[in-house]
Amino acid sequence: MENFERINWEAKYTVHDEELDRQHRKLFEITNKLIDKYESGFDECFNTLKELVGYLSEHFKSEQLVMMKINYWAYDRHEKEHKQFIDKVQEFIGAYQKxxxxxxxxILKFLRDWIFSHTTSLDLKYGELLQISKRSK
Ligand SMILES: [Fe+2]
Ligand SMILES: [Fe+2]
Structure with missing residues (x-):
């Protein structure tokens, strides 16, 4: 089997909010755990997939709250991306369950790549605004 790359959070991916950075690290951790489980056999993948979607929902809620507070101009687009992703993951879970x-x-690559690229590009946009608003305080 080809080498499945894990994702790693680095300081340059900060969104200038300690709690959200912590959540991003945790998201990467659960994603890597899912890859580990996958590689070691299918047995516990389902639980980890459910853990991932549960944590994602929590994280998206926290993030949207922060974006709302700072009146982030691209809030609607960002929220839509979150929603579409959750719907997609729920779809996998539904099909898996049946x-x-x-x-x-x-599927695993899709999940990993979406989580990585969303967190290290789109999220950084509200992070810039957060940094500016913190500086001016
Ligand atoms: Fe995020
Ligand atoms: Fe996000």
Missing amino acids: GQQNLTVD
Whole structure:
């Protein structure tokens, strides 16, 4: 099997909010855990996938609250991206539960890549605003 890359959080990905950075690190951790479980056999993937979607929902809520507080101009677009992703993950979980779909390398890569690229690009945009608003206090 090809080498499945894990994702790592680095300081340059900060969004200038300690709690949200902590949540991002945790998200990466759960994603890596899912990859570990996948590689060691299918057994516990489902629970970890559920843990991931649960944590994502919590995180998106916290993030949206912060974005709202600072009147982030691209709030609507960002919230839409969150919602679409959650819907997609729920779809996988639904199909998985019904036995129509197993977790595949493609699904796993999709999840990992979305989480990584969203966190290290789109999230940094509200992070810039957060940094400015903190500086001016
Ligand atoms: Fe985020
Ligand atoms: Fe986000």
